Amino acid sequence: MAYEFESATILLPVIDEIQFLERTVEMIQKDCDADVREYLFLVSEKTCPESLKICQRLHQAQPDRFLIYPQKLPFLGGALREGFEQARGSHIVLMATDMETDPAKVKDLIAEAKQTPKQIIVCSRWIEDGGFEGYSFLKWLLNWIFQKMFAGLYGVKLTDLTYAFRIYPTSLLKNIKWEELRHPFLFECLVKPLNLGIPVREIPCVWRARTEGKSQNSFFRNFRYLRIGLRAKFYPQEKITKQERG
Numbered sequence: 001m002a003y004e005f006e007s008a009t010i011l012l013p014v015i016d017e018i019q020f021l022e023r024t025v026e027m028i029q030k031d032c033d034a035d036v037r038e039y040l041f042l043v044s045e046k047t048c049p050e051s052l053k054i055c056q057r058l059h060q061a062q063p064d065r066f067l068i069y070p071q072k073l074p075f076l077g078g079a080l081r082e083g084f085e086q087a088r089g090s091h092i093v094l095m096a097t098d099m100e101t102d103p104a105k106v107k108d109l110i111a112e113a114k115q116t117p118k119q120i121i122v123c124s125r126w127i128e129d130g131g132f133e134g135y136s137f138l139k140w141l142l143n144w145i146f147q148k149m150f151a152g153l154y155g156v157k158l159t160d161l162t163y164a165f166r167i168y169p170t171s172l173l174k175n176i177k178w179e180e181l182r183h184p185f186l187f188e189c190l191v192k193p194l195n196l197g198i199p200v201r202e203i204p205c206v207w208r209a210r211t212e213g214k215s216q217n218s219f220f221r222n223f224r225y226l227r228i229g230l231r232a233k234f235y236p237q238e239k240i241t242k243q244e245r246g
């Protein structure tokens with residue numbers, strides 16, 4: 001397990017973000033570039049040419065800091081799982097490039113990870129100074145019910161288990177056996193650590209609906225989150241971690 005904070009690998013999955021991708025990188029660079037080991041662009045055949053051009057330009061300027069990884073496993077979960085394997089920083093920042101994960105908060109996540117490097121720090125939209133802008137009332141309500149249900153099931157005081165804006169010790173993510181490939185992976189990668197008893201802390205963040213590109217998720221796929229959330233609660237630890245026992 002991690003030790004101390006040395007540097008962060010920022011995972012940046014990209015499909016159709018152009019200006020928002022550039023703004024995301026610029027904001028992180030301005031705030032905390034010295035703490036970043038590498039920016040890892042996760043791209044697929046669905047990534048649009050303009051987005052790819054930005055990744056390539058950054059990579060050409062600084063090949064060891066901006067890396068492009070063409071995913072082999074499908075979908076967002078597949079991209080992130082491969083990103084974990086590539087990461088060389090002591091910690092991994094999980095976020096999007098569509099500005100729904102406010103890049104201004106990356107420095108705060110890193111500052112928290114320096115304080116408690118063995119913990120997972122997550123952003124919450126449900127605590128004071130957090131919030132939602134441009135979220136439909138129905139989704140907001142379902143989200144609230146979902147959070148309450150799963151915080152109860154896992155016996156934690158957390159308020160946001162599904163906002164995939166977090167910092168993790170890299171070794172933890174590399175040591176877990178993952179199963180989901182699509183968006184429910186974002187939930188899996190919190191509930192499995194919770195099953196293992198890893199401490200999780202929250203900081204506030206406001207979610208703002210993107211105004212560039214479009215979501216790759218569908219409303220009905222949200223119901224698949226239930227399945228992994230319920231399953232992972234009852235897994236024995238050896239079904240979750242890669243290390244063989246004794």
Ligand SMILES: Nc1nc2c(ncn2[C@@H]2O[C@H](COP(=O)(O)OP(=O)(O)O)[C@@H](O)[C@H]2O)c(=O)[nH]1
Pocket residue numbers: 013014015016017042043044071074075076077079095096097098100183214215216217
């Ligand atoms: N590499 C890669 N990135 C993806 C994929 N699906 C989504 N993303 C990116 O992951 C981030 C979050 O995805 P998004 O579709 O906005 O999810 P939502 O905010 O939960 O609706 C965005 O920056 C997307 O461009 C995928 O299959 N592969």
Ligand SMILES: [Mg+2]
Pocket residue numbers: 096098100210215
């Ligand atoms: Mg999004």
